[in-house]
Amino acid sequence: MMMEISASRRIVNSVMLTLSGVCTVFVVGVLFFILGYLLLHGVSSLNWDFFTKLPKPSGETGGGMANAIVGSGKILLLAALIGVPIGFLAGVYLAEYSGKTFAFTIRYVVDLLNGVPSIVIGIVAYALVVRPMRHFSALAGGVALGIMMIPIAVRTTEEFLRAIPNNIREGAMALGATKATTIYTVVIPAAISGLTSGMMLNLARVAGETAPLLFTALGNQYWSSGYLAPIATLPVMIYNYAIAPEDDLHQQAWAAGFVLLTLVLVINVTARLIIARGPAAQRR
Amino acid sequence: MATSTSHIAETLHRRAKSGFFARLRGGDELSYLITLACTISILLIVGVIVFELWFNSRATFHAFGFGFLTSSAWDPNADKYGALPFIYGTCVTSFIAMLIAVPLGVAASIFLAEMAPPQLSNILTFLIELLAAVPSVIYGLIGIFVLVPAIRTYLVPPLKSAFGYLPIFEGTFYGLSFLSAGIVLSVMVVPFIISVSREVLMAVPREQREAALAVGATKWETTWDIVLPNASTGIFGSIFLALARALGETMAVTMVIGNTPKISASLLSPGYSIAAVIANEFAEANGDLYISSLIFMALVLFGLTIVINAVARIFIMTTQGKGG
Numbered sequence: 001m002m003m004e005i006s007a008s009r010r011i012v013n014s015v016m017l018t019l020s021g022v023c024t025v026f027v028v029g030v031l032f033f034i035l036g037y038l039l040l041h042g043v044s045s046l047n048w049d050f051f052t053k054l055p056k057p058s059g060e061t062g063g064g065m066a067n068a069i070v071g072s073g074k075i076l077l078l079a080a081l082i083g084v085p086i087g088f089l090a091g092v093y094l095a096e097y098s099g100k101t102f103a104f105t106i107r108y109v110v111d112l113l114n115g116v117p118s119i120v121i122g123i124v125a126y127a128l129v130v131r132p133m134r135h136f137s138a139l140a141g142g143v144a145l146g147i148m149m150i151p152i153a154v155r156t157t158e159e160f161l162r163a164i165p166n167n168i169r170e171g172a173m174a175l176g177a178t179k180a181t182t183i184y185t186v187v188i189p190a191a192i193s194g195l196t197s198g199m200m201l202n203l204a205r206v207a208g209e210t211a212p213l214l215f216t217a218l219g220n221q222y223w224s225s226g227y228l229a230p231i232a233t234l235p236v237m238i239y240n241y242a243i244a245p246e247d248d249l250h251q252q253a254w255a256a257g258f259v260l261l262t263l264v265l266v267i268n269v270t271a272r273l274i275i276a277r278g279p280a281a282q283r284r
Numbered sequence: 285m286a287t288s289t290s291h292i293a294e295t296l297h298r299r300a301k302s303g304f305f306a307r308l309r310g311g312d313e314l315s316y317l318i319t320l321a322c323t324i325s326i327l328l329i330v331g332v333i334v335f336e337l338w339f340n341s342r343a344t345f346h347a348f349g350f351g352f353l354t355s356s357a358w359d360p361n362a363d364k365y366g367a368l369p370f371i372y373g374t375c376v377t378s379f380i381a382m383l384i385a386v387p388l389g390v391a392a393s394i395f396l397a398e399m400a401p402p403q404l405s406n407i408l409t410f411l412i413e414l415l416a417a418v419p420s421v422i423y424g425l426i427g428i429f430v431l432v433p434a435i436r437t438y439l440v441p442p443l444k445s446a447f448g449y450l451p452i453f454e455g456t457f458y459g460l461s462f463l464s465a466g467i468v469l470s471v472m473v474v475p476f477i478i479s480v481s482r483e484v485l486m487a488v489p490r491e492q493r494e495a496a497l498a499v500g501a502t503k504w505e506t507t508w509d510i511v512l513p514n515a516s517t518g519i520f521g522s523i524f525l526a527l528a529r530a531l532g533e534t535m536a537v538t539m540v541i542g543n544t545p546k547i548s549a550s551l552l553s554p555g556y557s558i559a560a561v562i563a564n565e566f567a568e569a570n571g572d573l574y575i576s577s578l579i580f581m582a583l584v585l586f587g588l589t590i591v592i593n594a595v596a597r598i599f600i601m602t603t604q605g606k607g608g
Contacts, residue, residue: 005502013502017399023391024400027478028408030471031415034426086322093319106323108597113330115525115593116586117532119559120337123566123582127336136567150326180315208419211534211559215567235421239535242425250429257425261418268417272410 042258045251055221061248065256067223068232071138072207075217075233078142079149079206084199087153094154095161096183107155114151121147122212130216138224138231141217145206152205156198160191194278197271204267208260210235234260333586341580343572352580358545360569365577367584369545373462373555374585377537378530380466380551381473386523388470389477396478397485398507409482416475424539427468432459432540435467440552457552460542465557468536473526480525484518484603485511518603524596528589534559558585
């Protein structure tokens with residue numbers, strides 16, 4: 001026996017369900033709008049000079065962002081050298097050695113560190129590196145982004161190592177391997193595709209960070225040699241050009257925005273597809 | 285007797301020690317110690333963050349005390365500092381952001397968790413998570429050149445004609461304002477609400493839905509009256525998570541808020557936020573009190589986001605524990 005559902009309830013049902021669908025389409029639409037807009041304005045402003053030339057002094061048109069592209073690369077290298085080893089090894093500890101309560105505490109602290117606004121991390125890098133050295137430097141920017149990479153590095157490593165089934169560990173130990181040998185020659189290689197993808201995602205996340213670089217790496221109109229001098233980066237360049245009054249600089253900001261967004265999204269899509277096929281996904 | 289006991293103890297101790305070093309050379313203890321050291325170093329880093337923020341902002345605290353937080357004087361030339369306009373701007377923009385992002389995000393997560401077929405839901409969630417990966421300076425770029433003109437042309441005139449008598453819509457709109465910053469922020473934080481809320485909703489046991497549907501509830505009634513209350517703690521968690529993001533968000537806000545340290549009731553007038561003033565003035569700040577005042581505000585922001593995040597994480601954990 002079916003109970004008749006009143007018309008008003010049926011209408012509320014369909015209206016609300018449609019509304020929730022509309023909200024979803026709207027949010028996804030925003031992504032495509034951003035992509036489309038940057039594609040439209042970025043590509044048309046992009047040329048070979050952008051990748052090979054230095055910025056022109058203010059007032060002149062033309063020029064490129066070669067120094068900022070190299071600068072972003074250098075800072076990301078420093079950040080990875082600081083953030084990845086610490087985060088990775090701590091993740092190994094949490095997944096392979098730690099007791100439950102300690103792991104829970106660390107995980108909680110790591111999540112809180114992940115939530116600290118990037119500008120605050122920038123200030124800490126300023127106090128730790130810029131102030132003692134008395135000048136802005138690529139190193140300071142690298143320290144800031146490196147600290148920001150740690151939380152995701154820890155969580156990714158722990159998650160992917162935990163996804164490796166225990167019988168693999170037991171198999172290795174049954175053959176007489178020590179715990180360390182098991183971890184470094186059996187467990188980690190088994191998780192390696194997920195681990196590298198996770199670290200790439202992590203790098204892509206900090207690649208777009210601007211706020212902590214404003215007063216650590218600062219910026220530079222020219223090439224910057226070594227790691228102890230102020231250095232130009234793509235995100236800071238986008239910011240400076242976007243708020244500048246000249247139209248030519250706005251065009252270059254769009255071009256740089258397009259390059260940055262493409263880089264970030266390509267890494268994101270590739271890494272997420274690799275992860276989706278990996279062992280961690282199958283366990284779910 | 286006594287000597288033989290201590291002799292045995294000493295031998296045991298020496299054997300244990302040599303065993304430790306043997307195992308250290310074997311790699312086991314070494315690996316343990318190195319990974320443990322890295323784990324501890326994370327705690328140290330958090331400690332250093334707190335210490336540096338506190339240590340470098342003492343001067344302001346000594347000069348103004350807690351009055352710093354309630355004073356609205358901001359005049360670096362006269363060496364007078366007060367944080368109120370910035371705290372106000374941070375709160376107002378985040379409030380606008382949540383006002384838009386919460387209904388939008390919760391509705392979208394309902395669609396993704398309850399209605400969309402799994403395949404479609406996965407693809408849409410993937411796209412929405414990409415939205416979270418877009419760098420904030422890009423949101424700022426879109427904000428300045430696309431959103432602000434659009435708000436000026438399409439949103440403000442109808443708002444003013446309908447609600448112009450309200451103090452929050454008073455005055456002339458020049459583009460850079462609390463309202464613009466709040467709208468940009470809402471788009472930036474909505475992916476966090478959606479992806480966490482969706483997972484929390486999906487963790488609600490299937491039987492609950494089936495029971496409600498079996499007694500004649502519509503799909504919507506099941507979702508609204510049964511599934512949502514079950515997941516509410518986790519959804520609040522996701523909202524808090526998004527709020528913490530909004531409070532600390534820097535670049536996009538700096539680019540569209542107008543950077544004017546004024547407290548005005550109207551959402552259409554320009555303002556300033558904590559993160560924005562640090563981004564704008566820190567590199568050029570001279571004078572110890574100036575720098576220390578900016579760092580003091582960073583400390584306030586740090587404390588605020590830590591507390592909100594801490595609550596959010598606990599909320600999310602309890603729901604996931606219940607559902608899983």
